[in-house]
Amino acid sequence: MRNPYIVGGPVMGRDFYGREAIIEAICERRDRAIHVMGMRRIGKTSLLRQLESQLPGLFLDFQAAVGRTDLTRQVQRGLRRLSRRLPWLPPPDEGKSAFELLEDADEQAEAEGTSLWLLCDEAEGLIDLGEQDSVA
Numbered sequence: 001m002r003n004p005y006i007v008g009g010p011v012m013g014r015d016f017y018g019r020e021a022i023i024e025a026i027c028e029r030r031d032r033a034i035h036v037m038g039m040r041r042i043g044k045t046s047l048l049r050q051l052e053s054q055l056p057g058l059f060l061d062f063q064a065a066v067g068r069t070d071l072t073r074q075v076q077r078g079l080r081r082l083s084r085r086l087p088w089l090p091p092p093d094e095g096k097s098a099f100e101l102l103e104d105a106d107e108q109a110e111a112e113g114t115s116l117w118l119l120c121d122e123a124e125g126l127i128d129l130g131e132q133d134s135v136a
Contacts (some may be wrong), residue, residue, distance in 0.1 A: 011046040012053070019047055026051065048119040055115035056086055056109060058102075062125030071129065072098040079105055088112045 026034055036044050045061075052059040058078045065071040079092040079101060089108055092101045102118070111115040120126075 010049040011043065011048050019043070019050070022047065023051060023054065024051050027055065045121050047117075048121050049115070052119055055117045055119075056082070056089075056114055057119045057134070058082055058105070059119045059121065061121045062129070063122035065125060065129060067129070068098065072096075075101045119127055 026036075036047060038044050041104075048059055051057055058075070060071075060074055060078060062071075065074055075098040076092045076094065079089070083089040083091045088111075089105060093104070096104070102116075106116050
């Protein structure tokens with residue numbers, strides 16, 4: 001039997017299992033924010049990636065965003081990936097900031113009668129981004 005506990009990148013697709021009840025509970029809720037917390041290496045990123053594949057969801061890793069430019073690139077990449085799956089979502093406008101892109105995508109989702117889920121990993125990285133802004 002193959003070891004189901006993979007160390008490395010997020011576990012996705014057929015290799016992801018055992019969290020169906022959590023995913024169902026998250027998808028059924030209409031709260032403005034849901035926080036998933038747990039110890040390191042317990043599968044939080046894998047859970048977010050799985051949700052990304054099932055929802056109109058945009059995965060953002062704030063630990064990987066070293067500044068506003070990196071954040072904008074990450075939002076652009078995520079929206080391009082999402083627009084391939086959701087025909088109503090146009091590819092991102094390259095001349096806009098991360099926040100403008102998110103606002104545009106949210107407005108488009110609302111026009112479609114749905115919501116865009118922001119799936120934020122390592123959200124404490126936002127503190128570093130905010131501190132960089134206050135220094136600049």
